[in-house]
Amino acid sequence: MAKDHFHLAWFLSQGYGPKAWRSMWPGTEYDKHRWMMPDIFVDLANGLERGCFDYMIIEDSSMVPYTYMGSHDTYLKYAASSPKLDPAVLVPWLAMATKHLGLVPTLSTSEYPPYLLARLVNSLDHVTEGRIGWNCVTGSNDGAAENYGHVGQRPHDERYDVADEFADVVTRLWEAWDADAVVLDRETPMFADGRKVRPINHEGKYFKVRGPINAPRSPQGRVPICQAGGSTRGQAFASRWADTIITNAVSVDGMKSFREDIRRQAAGWGRNPDDIKVLFLAYPIVDTTMEAARDRRRLEQEDFGKHLDLQLSGMSRLTNIDFAQFDPDEPLPEHLRTNGHQSSLAKWIGKTPRSLATGLNSRQGIDLVGTPDHVAGLMQEMMQEVGGDGFLLFNAHFDRRYIMEICDGLVPELQRRGLTRKAYAHRHFRDNLLEF
Numbered sequence: 001m002a003k004d005h006f007h008l009a010w011f012l013s014q015g016y017g018p019k020a021w022r023s024m025w026p027g028t029e030y031d032k033h034r035w036m037m038p039d040i041f042v043d044l045a046n047g048l049e050r051g052c053f054d055y056m057i058i059e060d061s062s063m064v065p066y067t068y069m070g071s072h073d074t075y076l077k078y079a080a081s082s083p084k085l086d087p088a089v090l091v092p093w094l095a096m097a098t099k100h101l102g103l104v105p106t107l108s109t110s111e112y113p114p115y116l117l118a119r120l121v122n123s124l125d126h127v128t129e130g131r132i133g134w135n136c137v138t139g140s141n142d143g144a145a146e147n148y149g150h151v152g153q154r155p156h157d158e159r160y161d162v163a164d165e166f167a168d169v170v171t172r173l174w175e176a177w178d179a180d181a182v183v184l185d186r187e188t189p190m191f192a193d194g195r196k197v198r199p200i201n202h203e204g205k206y207f208k209v210r211g212p213i214n215a216p217r218s219p220q221g222r223v224p225i226c227q228a229g230g231s232t233r234g235q236a237f238a239s240r241w242a243d244t245i246i247t248n249a250v251s252v253d254g255m256k257s258f259r260e261d262i263r264r265q266a267a268g269w270g271r272n273p274d275d276i277k278v279l280f281l282a283y284p285i286v287d288t289t290m291e292a293a294r295d296r297r298r299l300e301q302e303d304f305g306k307h308l309d310l311q312l313s314g315m316s317r318l319t320n321i322d323f324a325q326f327d328p329d330e331p332l333p334e335h336l337r338t339n340g341h342q343s344s345l346a347k348w349i350g351k352t353p354r355s356l357a358t359g360l361n362s363r364q365g366i367d368l369v370g371t372p373d374h375v376a377g378l379m380q381e382m383m384q385e386v387g388g389d390g391f392l393l394f395n396a397h398f399d400r401r402y403i404m405e406i407c408d409g410l411v412p413e414l415q416r417r418g419l420t421r422k423a424y425a426h427r428h429f430r431d432n433l434l435e436f
Contacts, residue, residue, distance in 0.1 A: 005436045006383045007390030008053045008411070008420055009279055011246065015059045015084040015106070016041070020399035022078075027400065036085055038093040043400055045094040047407030048101055052421045054277075054433055055102030056094070057135050057226060057246070057392075058087035062111060063144040068313035069324045078310045081317055088120060095128040102131050102429035104226050109166040110139030110159065111148055115209050117166075118173035122218045130219030130428035134170075135226040136241065138163050140340040142320055156339050157233045165204045167225070167241045172200045174222050176212030192216065224430050230343030239265035244277040244433060246392045248343075248365060255280050255386045277433055279392040281365035282379070286372050286410050293369045304358045311357030319345050328354040365394060376413040383419070 018035040020026045031040065048056055064082040066072045075082050087105035094103050105124070107117050117134075125132040138159040139145060142152035153159065181196035200211035227242035229235055238245045239262050249255040263273035285300075287293040304311055312323040319338040326332060331350050338345045348356055366382070368375045379391060395402055414420045426432045 004380070004384065004419060005421065006379075006388060006419060007277055007279060007433070007436075008051065008414075009102075009244070009246075009390070009392045010044070010048050010053055010056045011281065011392050011394035012041070012044075012056055012058045013394045013396035014081060015061070016087050016090045017082070017084040018079045019397055023397060023399050025399040025401045038090055040400065041090060042093060042097045044398070044403050045098050045101055045103075047403040049098045051407040051411035052415075052424060053101060054390075055104050055133060055224075055226075055244075055429060057104040057133075058090060058106060059135075060084060060087045060106040060108075061141065061144060062108075063141060063147055065141065065313070065317040066143055067141070067320055067322055068309070068316040069322065074309050074313040075317070078307070078313075080310060080313060088124065091124055091132070092127060095131065098131075100131070100424040100427075100432070102133055102224070102432065103128060104133035104135045104224075106135040106137055108137050108139045108144075109163045110137075110145060110150075110153065114166050114169040114207055115173065115211070115213065118170040119213045119215065121170075121223055122174060122213055122215055125218035125220055125223050126215070130430075132218075132220070133224040133226055133244070133429055135228075136163065136167065137228070140320070141317060142339075153339060156231065156342060160229070160233045160237045162206050163237055164240070165206050169200070169202050169204070169207055169209050171222050172202065173209070173211050173213050175217065176200055177215075177217040179217055179221065182216050220428050220430050224433055230341070234343070235262060236265060238262065239271075239276070240269045242276060243430070244279060246279050246281065248281045250366060252382055252385045255382065259386060259388070275434060277389040279390045280382075280386075282368055282391045282393055283365040283395060284368035284375050284393065284406065284410060286368075286370065286375050286405050288371065290370050290374065293371065297367075297369050301358065308354065308357050312353055315344075315348070315353075315356065321345070323353050326353050328352060328357075366391075372410045372413040375410055376417055376419070379414065380417060380419055 019040060021032050026032050061081060064072045065075045068074050091103050091105055121132060121134050139153055145153045176198050178196035182192050183190045197212055202209045224243040225241050226244050227238035228246045229238045230247060245262060247258055249258055259278045262278055266273045266276050285293050285296050287296060316323045318341040320340045321338055329352050331352055332348055334349055336345060336349060368378055393406060415422050424432055425435050
């Protein structure tokens with residue numbers, strides 16, 4: 001594979017929930033009222049597989065937010081971060097519709113016991129024949145913690161201490177059956193050799209787990225782990241455990257610096273940095289002409305300005321800070337602190353809420369606007385400067401038109417330039433991730 005090849009993945013922002021209900025292309029009335037059915041997500045997965053994407057991450061959260069103005073009304077008004085269905089339920093539908101695409105549900109270390117999560121992921125890896133990953137998140141919103149019987153989330157850095165022990169337990173459970181433990185000898189008889197199956201007998205600071213899980217090792221064994229920690233502690237966790245890291249960077253210098261830092265830390269853990277694929281969030285808008293693409297971005301920006309409460313409510317959810325309390329035209333105070341998304345808040349300090357809500361800074365990801373040829377050229381230049389490893393595309397409110405624009409417009413141009421794969425070389429998700 002050519003050295004300038006890079007990976008593509010998709011971030012299903014806002015999770016398994018309503019998508020294009022406010023867009024100009026919402027689908028039929030049937031589509032809008034039956035948003036909980038997997039149809040549009042299956043269409044997306046088929047498009048991603050046509051484009052030979054590595055994987056799709058299904059974002060998730062398990063609460064109806066209430067941070068903004070102390071109420072859930074704004075969130076439900078816009079279907080913003082709620083409602084959502086469980087991503088693990090969507091995975092089998094997507095798996096049945098595809099043959100190669102990696103499928104990565106979000107499962108939180110704050111909401112699952114390690115054994116339950118290890119067993120679920122093992123089961124999904126079996127039924128998808130080796131195409132599962134785990135988007136490992138630690139939880140950040142107090143409301144979600146309250147749904148699981150806690151007063152609030154643990155302190156930020158301690159959440160990663162918990163996650164370190166959690167990931168250790170889960171990976172050991174996945175490997176508690178040797179790869180050749182299943183014998184299937186009818187004559188002996190012996191289904192599995194008990195000498196090749198072990199309890200892990202873990203007793204740590206946060207968890208006590210006997211093991212083993214009650215199923216054989218799955219096709220991938222240790223499935224690929226995805227992580228998005230942006231804070232200093234989050235990066236340390238990701239460099240130790242993650243096989244692919246997703247991050248937001250708005251400049252080439254920032255992308256390069258982040259990737260180099262992750263690779264340096266990974267080497268410190270004794271890992272091969274080339275085994276970790278760092279993908280950068282990007283939100284492309286492509287159209288037949290530059291003018292058409294720019295006009296779509298302009299209309300989107302105007303919509304942001306009309307719905308300031310929608311943007312501020314999202315910022316409130318991420319940080320556990322009610323942004324309704326601030327004058328929208330006064331810079332945010334320097335003293336703000338959060339137990340939520342620290343990296344996001346750090347980028348907002350000193351800016352006005354209105355500028356954040358209505359400007360491009362309110363959206364995560366690299367801003368790519370233009371024709372397929374123009375956008376592909378920008379992506380090529382960025383990756384050549386950064387050194388790898390690829391892009392995580394997203395659109396929180398995508399519709400079927402957008403799927404086609406990306407998968408049947410932008411991606412073919414990337415393939416024509418020899419930048420992304422034209423066919424899958426391997427059967428398992430991990431092997432495709434490590435192909436280049």
